[in-house]
Amino acid sequence: MLAIDRAGFLLLNAGPHPAPVAVAIATFLARDLVWLVPAGLALGWLRCGRGGRLALVSAAVAGLAGLAASLVIGWAWPVARPFAQGLGHLYLAHAADSSFPSDHLTLIWGVGAALVLRGTTRRAGVVIALAGLPVAWARIYLGVHFPSDMAGAAAVGLACALIVRRGEGRVVAPVLRLMLRSHAVLLGPAIRRGWVRQ
Numbered sequence: 001m002l003a004i005d006r007a008g009f010l011l012l013n014a015g016p017h018p019a020p021v022a023v024a025i026a027t028f029l030a031r032d033l034v035w036l037v038p039a040g041l042a043l044g045w046l047r048c049g050r051g052g053r054l055a056l057v058s059a060a061v062a063g064l065a066g067l068a069a070s071l072v073i074g075w076a077w078p079v080a081r082p083f084a085q086g087l088g089h090l091y092l093a094h095a096a097d098s099s100f101p102s103d104h105l106t107l108i109w110g111v112g113a114a115l116v117l118r119g120t121t122r123r124a125g126v127v128i129a130l131a132g133l134p135v136a137w138a139r140i141y142l143g144v145h146f147p148s149d150m151a152g153a154a155a156v157g158l159a160c161a162l163i164v165r166r167g168e169g170r171v172v173a174p175v176l177r178l179m180l181r182s183h184a185v186l187l188g189p190a191i192r193r194g195w196v197r198q
Contacts, residue, residue, distance in 0.1 A: 006087065008147040012140040013088035022141075023091050029138035030092055034104045037063070037111050037128060044124075050180070055121045057179060058164055058172045059114035065160040066110030066153075067103055073156070074098035083143050090143035101152030102145050108132040109157030117165050 014023065044056050079100040083090040109132050115125025136150040164171060 005146045005148045009082055009140060009145075010088060012137065012147070013082070013143055014091055014141050016089055018089075018091065026138040026141045027092060029134045030104070030142050030144070033131065033135050034108060036131070037108055040124075040128070041111070045179075051120065053180070054168075054172065054176055055115060055118050057176045058118075058168055059111045059121075059125075059161075061172055061175060062114035062157070062161040062164040063107045063111040065164060066106040066157045069156050069160060070101050070103050070106045070153070073101060073152075079146075079149075081144055082146060088143045092139075092142035092144050094144045099145050100149045101156050102136070102139060102149045103153075104139065105132050105136055105150055105153030106157050106160075108135060109154050110160050111157075113158045113161035114164060117161060 014026075038060075041056050041060055045053055048056070074097065077100065078098040081094065081096060081099040082088050083094075084096045109129055112125045112127075112129035112132065115121040115128060117125070136145075136153075139145040140147060140150070
């Protein structure tokens with residue numbers, strides 16, 4: 001598997017003289033696109049009702065659980081990044097910490113999987129999951145991840161989404177209640193003016 005992983009990395013990693021526009025696009029995808037996920041969850045919260053908010057909180061919890069699991073896996077089973085192994089070319093500054101699994105992709109695919117598991121938010125979940133594909137490509141292209149890091153992120157994200165979905169009553173429901181109370185207090189004036197849903 002290691003040989004296949006290295007071969008896949010070298011196939012997707014940028015060469016010694018990539019086009020600057022390709023590096024700029026990849027840098028945006030690798031570093032910044034992930035921020036659309038929490039922004040989308042926040043915007044969705046303001047626009048939907050209680051049922052939709054339950055799905056959004058579940059997705060956020062799944063994403064955060066995925067990040068926590070990713071940190072534990074990286075600590076327990078450290079995998080050197082390609083550049084730390086002298087492989088390929090690096091075009092994105094990054095700490096030489098463990099590469100497996102990708103934190104960015106674990107968050108994206110944890111949130112996406114949690115939304116896909118519900119009929120009402122399946123379409124949004126598919127969009128988020130598909131948005132993870134260019135992020136995965138970009139992080140390999142720029143030299144900070146192996147393909148297996150992306151496969152690991154998909155597995156961890158899906159596992160966390162399934163676990164959160166099964167334990168929703170014990171984990172998500174209390175968080176939702178707290179967030180609804182905070183929402184009513186913090187956004188009371190905007191709710192009364194009709195700018196934000198109750």
